[in-house]
Amino acid sequence: MYEIRIHSRGGQGGVTAARLLADAAFRGGKYATASPFYGAERRGAPVVSFVRIDDRPIKVYSQIQHPDMVVVLDPSIMEAVDIFQGLKSEGEILLNSSHPITFEGYRTHCVDLTGIAIARTLVVAGSPVVNTPLLGALAKVGIISLDAARAAIRGMFSDNRNVQAAEDAYGELVL
Amino acid sequence: MQLIATGNKAIAEAVRQVSPEVVAAYPITPQTEIVEQIAAYVSDGTLASQYIPVESEHSAMAACIGASVTGARTFTATSSHGLLYMHEMLHWAAGARVPVVMANVNRALGPGWNVWAEHSDAFSQRDTGWLQVFVSTVQEAYDTTIMAFRIAEHEDVLLPLMVNLDGFTLSHTMQPLETVVVGDFIPPLHLPHAIDVAHPRGYGPLTGPDEFFRFRWDIERSMRDARKVILDVEADFGKRFGRQYGPIEEYRCEDADILLIAMGTFGKEAEVAVDDLRREGIKAGSLRVRWFRPFPVLDLSGRDVVVIDRGYSFGFGGVLTRSIQATTKAEPFSVIAGLGGQEVTYRDMAGFVRNRRPGEEEWFGVNTIV
Numbered sequence: 001m002y003e004i005r006i007h008s009r010g011g012q013g014g015v016t017a018a019r020l021l022a023d024a025a026f027r028g029g030k031y032a033t034a035s036p037f038y039g040a041e042r043r044g045a046p047v048v049s050f051v052r053i054d055d056r057p058i059k060v061y062s063q064i065q066h067p068d069m070v071v072v073l074d075p076s077i078m079e080a081v082d083i084f085q086g087l088k089s090e091g092e093i094l095l096n097s098s099h100p101i102t103f104e105g106y107r108t109h110c111v112d113l114t115g116i117a118i119a120r121t122l123v124v125a126g127s128p129v130v131n132t133p134l135l136g137a138l139a140k141v142g143i144i145s146l147d148a149a150r151a152a153i154r155g156m157f158s159d160n161r162n163v164q165a166a167e168d169a170y171g172e173l174v175l
Numbered sequence: 176m177q178l179i180a181t182g183n184k185a186i187a188e189a190v191r192q193v194s195p196e197v198v199a200a201y202p203i204t205p206q207t208e209i210v211e212q213i214a215a216y217v218s219d220g221t222l223a224s225q226y227i228p229v230e231s232e233h234s235a236m237a238a239c240i241g242a243s244v245t246g247a248r249t250f251t252a253t254s255s256h257g258l259l260y261m262h263e264m265l266h267w268a269a270g271a272r273v274p275v276v277m278a279n280v281n282r283a284l285g286p287g288w289n290v291w292a293e294h295s296d297a298f299s300q301r302d303t304g305w306l307q308v309f310v311s312t313v314q315e316a317y318d319t320t321i322m323a324f325r326i327a328e329h330e331d332v333l334l335p336l337m338v339n340l341d342g343f344t345l346s347h348t349m350q351p352l353e354t355v356v357v358g359d360f361i362p363p364l365h366l367p368h369a370i371d372v373a374h375p376r377g378y379g380p381l382t383g384p385d386e387f388f389r390f391r392w393d394i395e396r397s398m399r400d401a402r403k404v405i406l407d408v409e410a411d412f413g414k415r416f417g418r419q420y421g422p423i424e425e426y427r428c429e430d431a432d433i434l435l436i437a438m439g440t441f442g443k444e445a446e447v448a449v450d451d452l453r454r455e456g457i458k459a460g461s462l463r464v465r466w467f468r469p470f471p472v473l474d475l476s477g478r479d480v481v482v483i484d485r486g487y488s489f490g491f492g493g494v495l496t497r498s499i500q501a502t503t504k505a506e507p508f509s510v511i512a513g514l515g516g517q518e519v520t521y522r523d524m525a526g527f528v529r530n531r532r533p534g535e536e537e538w539f540g541v542n543t544i545v
Contacts, residue, residue, distance in 0.1 A: 022349050026179040034349040038205075038290070057351075059447050061344050061440045062520035 001054040002143070003064045007083055008073040011043040016156070017073070017131035018049035024135060024144040024152035025053045033058045046081050053143070067091060069143070073113070073130050075101065094137060096130055111137045111173040120165045129165070132157065136166030140173040180352045182345040185313045186252065186278045186338070187212035189320035191222045192357045195276070196247035199227035199238035204290050205342040206254040206280040213250075224250075232257040236264035236275070243273030244378060246369030248324065251275065254342060255282035255296045262300065268335040269304025269394060271379070272368065274327035275335040278320065281309075281439065281485075282342040283515040291516020292341040294438060294486035297467070298494045304394045306336040306401055307467040311424070311443035313350035316340050318418055321357055325408050328364045331400040339467075341439045343516070355416045398469050405466060422471035424463040427453065431460030433528055434475060437483040438464050438495060441513060441524070445483070448524035459528050464495065473503050480507040481531050483524065487511055492536065508532050512539035 004021065008014025015036040022034035036049040050064045066086045071094045072078065083093070084103075093106050096113040117128035135149040144152075146167070153162045180188065186209050190198070198217070200210040216222035225242075229235045232253050239249040253261065258279050268275050283293035297307055306327065310316045320338050327336035340346055370378070382390065405422065413419040426446045428434060433452075435445045442463030452459040464471060484493030491497060496509035508531035512519045519539065527539075 019349050023179050026351055031351060032179065032349075035344070036347060038343055038347065059443050060521060061341075061348065061444050062518060065520065065522075 001052055001058065002069075003067045004051040004053075004069045004071060004143070005064050005067040006049040006051070006071040006073065007077050007081060008047050008049070009043075009077060010045045010047050011125075011127055012047075012073050013127075013129060013131035014047045014049050014073055017071070017134050018051050020131060020135050020152050020156060021051045021138060021144065022053075023155060024138075024148040025051070027151050028144055028148040030055065031057050035061065037063060046077050069094065069141075071134065071138075072096065073134065092141070094141060096134070109137070109141060109173060109175065111169050113137065113169060116165050116168045116172065120161045120168065122161055122165055129162070132162035133165040133169040136169035137173050139166070140170045140175065146170055176354045178352055178354070179349050180313055181208065181347055181349050182313050182316045182340050183208035183280070183347065184212060185317035185352050186320050186340070187216065188352070188354055189317045190250050191216050192354070193248070193250075193321055193324050193361050194222060195224055195250040195324070197227065197239065197242035197249045198224045198251065199229050199235045199242070199249070200251045201229055201232050201235045201253070201257060203232070203254045203257040205282060205346045206252050206257070206278070208346070209252040209278055209280070232260040233264055236261040236268060239275045239277075240264060240268050240271055240273055243268075243275055243366070244271065244370055246364065246366045248328070248364045249273075249275050250277070252278040252280070254280040255284055255290075258296045258300060259284065262303070265300055265303040265305060265335070270390065272333045273335060273366070274324075274333055274364070276320070276323045276327055276338070277335065278338045278340065280342045280346045281339050289515040290342065292344045292439070292485070293514050293516065294339070294494070295514075297337065297339045298486040298488075300337070301468060301494075304334060304398070305468065306332070306334055306398070307339060308336070308465055309339045309438045309442075309467055310345070310465070311440055311463060313345070313348070313352050314418070315420070316345065317352055317354065318412065318416070318420065321355070321361065322408050322412050322420070325361050326401065326404055329404045329408070330365070330367070332397050332404050333366070334394065334397055334401065339439065344440045360411070360415055402469050405469075420465065422466045423473070424465055426461040426463075428460030428462055430458060431478060432458040433479040433481065433531070434460050434462045435481050435483070435524060435528055436462045436464060436495070436499065436507070437524075438467070438485065441483050441485060441519065444521045445524050447521035448528065451521065451525050452528055457528065470498055470502060473499065475499070475503045475505040478505075479531060479533060480505040481510065481527050482507040483510050483512050483519070483527065485513045487514070496536075506534045508534070509536040510539055511536065
């Protein structure tokens with residue numbers, strides 16, 4: 001089982017990101033679950049969502065204790081939340097960042113999802129939409145295929161700029 | 176059709192398949208997605224129900240009862256305080272013998288204000304004469320909601336039915352879902368006591384002690400008859416659509432020395448705990464109580480029993496634990512856990528089994544065994 005924890009802020013679309021990722025993994029022939037942890041819902045508050053992907057039906061509902069990957073949609077959240085908590089020693093980190101950040105001991109991938117969203121004019125209520133480009137980045141890392149990412153995005157959003165943003169992230173992320 | 180959906184979405188899809196004539200509902204977290212989705216289906220024309228927006232849950236249930244008495248198929252959904260606000264009308268629905276189907280997204284009751292999973296809301300309505308079933312996956316939520324209409328509307332039952340699913344843990348979790356086309360699996364509703372203007376009858380008049388007593392016995396007789404109807408409907412569902420259900424779900428119980436008993440999503444995660452325990456050489460099995468009313472007949476003889484209870488009767492004990500003690504000779508280790516959405520993992524559950532103390536009660540995290 002591959003387990004992913006997504007850190008975001010309320011209003012940033014982290015819950016939708018988890019659902020899109022599970023949807024894409026499912027379209028790729030895997031079993032997948034997306035379970036957001038809901039706290040007191042308010043804009044800007046730290047939010048965490050969980051995605052599990054496996055070849056067999058998934059029976060676990062409790063929160064992910066030892067993720068294989070941590071996704072951080074807003075790096076400033078690291079001042080408030082320990083994103084490394086429980087992360088497996090061989091685990092990976094995917095950061096939404098315009099500049100490279102490295103963490104000793106972890107493979108870290110950085111991609112400017114916010115920049116991609118703004119360039120594609122994907123801004124809703126003042127917030128750049130980072131969850132659809134995230135799917136492209138996750139495809140590049142190899143969690144899902146780019147085709148599955150495209151299909152999941154089209155299943156939820158009719159605006160094709162979301163698919164283009166995912167393709168942008170796929171192209172920009174250097175492994 | 177294969178898709179991936181939340182528990183709430185699955186229930187709305189099931190309702191769209193069965194297509195009740197009337198849906199009357201009031202939103203409440205974490206159930207709101209169900210009635211929002213149904214309202215969207217009605218709005219876009221893919222569901223031909225009369226959708227009645229009401230000002231409260233009490234009115235939602237009253238509207239469902241009123242519609243049901245005319246012979247219409249009805250559905251509503253609620254949670255927590257919304258369910259409690261219906262309390263009077265829940266008794267009325269059972270007493271009036273109307274087969275209203277309701278999804279209840281299990282959530283704790285305040286104060287303190289809490290929106291997370293707990294079974295106290297449903298347990299507090301257990302004596303209203305409603306059938307109650309607790310589901311553990313998105314697929315089961317969908318399948319059970321479809322079966323619910325046929326069971327409740329069966330001439331030997333004609334009682335309202337509550338489908339319970341854990342708030343957020345299941346209502347907001349996305350899992351794969353295979354939908355079905357119900358076809359004639361759900362026959363047209365025939366309510367023998369439906370209002371018929373050609374043959375006027377009185378409804379809800381003053382009822383003397385003798386008749387009243389017989390009406391109450393009739394509810395219990397139907398509740399007992401419901402056991403067979405449930406088995407028949409679940410068997411037919413399995414034959415047509417390939418997924419098997421029963422009053423309980425057993426996992427690796429055949430040769431088990433210790434049974435871990437739970438309800439809802441805990442009962443599914445417990446299967447992972449059982450796998451871990453088996454690898455240690457502990458012969459554990461998971462028994463998930465699916466139907467809560469009518470309560471299943473359990474044979475627990477010769478096995479240790481550990482019960483995880485997500486609802487409590489203050490001054491008495493865990494509701495599931497006490498129900499099992501009342502109907503079997505088991506002396507369970509009763510673990511009170513998960514109230515108000517308390518996090519409980521399969522690792523914790525395996526610990527309950529390893530450290531069991533038959534006959535005793537533990538409040539997980541409050542007086543934890545070391």
